[in-house]
Amino acid sequence: MRAFRHVTIVFLCLTGLIGASPLMATPEITTTDLPNHGLLLVGANDQRFGSLFSATAPPSAAQALQEMQPYSVILKNSTNRKLVAYALKWKYLSVDGSSSERISRFTQVHEFKDGNTSRSSTQSARQSIGAGEQRILGPFFNIGAGWHGSIPGAAILARQVSELSGKVQVAVSLDAAIFEDGELCGPNSTALDVIVSATLAAQNDVYHEILNSNDAALQSLLPADTAIPKGGPGGNSYKAYYSYNRALEIASFAGVLHAQGPQLVRRVVAKIVYSTPPTIQRR
Numbered sequence: 114m115r116a117f118r119h120v121t122i123v124f125l126c127l128t129g130l131i132g133a134s135p136l137m138a139t140p141e142i143t144t145t146d147l148p149n150h151g152l153l154l155v156g157a158n159d160q161r162f163g164s165l166f167s168a169t170a171p172p173s174a175a176q177a178l179q180e181m182q183p184y185s186v187i188l189k190n191s192t193n194r195k196l197v198a199y200a201l202k203w204k205y206l207s208v209d210g211s212s213s214e215r216i217s218r219f220t221q222v223h224e225f226k227d228g229n230t231s232r233s234s235t236q237s238a239r240q241s242i243g244a245g246e247q248r249i250l251g252p253f254f255n256i257g258a259g260w261h262g263s264i265p266g267a268a269i270l271a272r273q274v275s276e277l278s279g280k281v282q283v284a285v286s287l288d289a290a291i292f293e294d295g296e297l298c299g300p301n302s303t304a305l306d307v308i309v310s311a312t313l314a315a316q317n318d319v320y321h322e323i324l325n326s327n328d329a330a331l332q333s334l335l336p337a338d339t340a341i342p343k344g345g346p347g348g349n350s351y352k353a354y355y356s357y358n359r360a361l362e363i364a365s366f367a368g369v370l371h372a373q374g375p376q377l378v379r380r381v382v383a384k385i386v387y388s389t390p391p392t393i394q395r396r
Contacts, residue, residue: 144186145286150298151192152199152290155247157182165189169249169258178249178256186285189247195231196242197224198291200303203252206282215252216288216303222312226293228389241293295391304349306393311354313390319362320386328375335367335378 146154155162165187170178178185190196198220205213221241224232233239240255242248248257289305291297297306326334341364346357370378 141282143282143284145284146188147287147290147299150290151190152196152287152298153189153191154285154287155187155189156285157185162187165247166249169247169256171256171258174256185249185251187247188242188250188287190242190244192292193244194296195224195244195293196290197221197293198289198305198309199242199287200289200299200301200305201250202284202286202288202303204284204286205280207279208281209279217250217252217255218303218305218308219255220305220309220312222309222316223385224293225295225313225387225391227387231293291393293391295393296396297393298395307349307351308354310393311351312358313387313393315355315358316362316385317387317390319359319366320382323366323378323382324386331370331375331378335363335370337367337371339364339367341365 142156144154144156146152155165166178166182166185169187188196188199188201198218200216200218203215203217205215207213219240221239224239224241226232239257240248242257246257248255287299288303289297289299289301291305291309322334323331342357342360346353366378366382369381
């Protein structure tokens with residue numbers, strides 16, 4: 114039976130942050146992580162939080178993140194494997210007794226191992242968590258030490274305050290996690306394995322079709338008028354996510370094909386196709 118560590122975290126008062134109302138309640142926070150799998154959620158009242166936060170917050174976003182610190186948790190990967198996908202559940206209880214829930218899913222599908230070979234993306238783009246690394250997470254953001262760019266701190270804070278306004282309890286749980294070798298852990302009520310498996314299969318199928326197509330067949334596979342699908346998968350089934358992600362890949366590479374030509378498409382795909390894609394399953 115898996116053990117889950119429960120930590121009670123009390124949010125700092127919102128008063129003074131972007132003009133938050135002094136009447137706004139300070140919610141009680143509980144977190145549930147997966148310590149038996151080396152994955153820890155660290156909250157603001159944990160003695161490790163300050164040093165981990167300072168080590169993780171990128172300079173370009175430090176000020177905004179400092180204001181978001183009371184609403185953040187840090188997900189630390191203390192294993193010797195990269196964490197490629199994970200899902201968090203944020204459950205809220207309001208002062209009127211009503212409850213609501215938000216799910217945050219983060220995946221880096223191109224960073225699974227290809228057989229026994231590790232793969233990586235650029236530091237600024239990735240959401241994976243390397244061995245011994247951590248990322249700062251909130252309901253609306255996910256940032257690590259290698260992140261670059263600007264962050265609309267006031268806008269994100271406003272959304273956070275709107276989400277938390279009137280909430281008296283917030284429970285954050287690490288519902289599912291998938292390592293680079295495909296191992297799944299956690300309760301997985303968010304069906305992260307289904308979503309990741311369908312995405313991985315859809316993308317890799319399109320990549321193999323591209324590499325096995327001559328120029329004429331490639332034009333047929335990736336027509337110029339291909340539109341990016343709108344509205345999301347339209348369901349939580351494997352079939353829905355497979356169809357949606359296949360359409361996304363075809364639309365993406367259709368644009369590259371008709372702007373840059375077939376050789377560039379093949380060069381890009383050759384770098385990201387899996388020869389031996391992982392199987393997502395519990396070990």
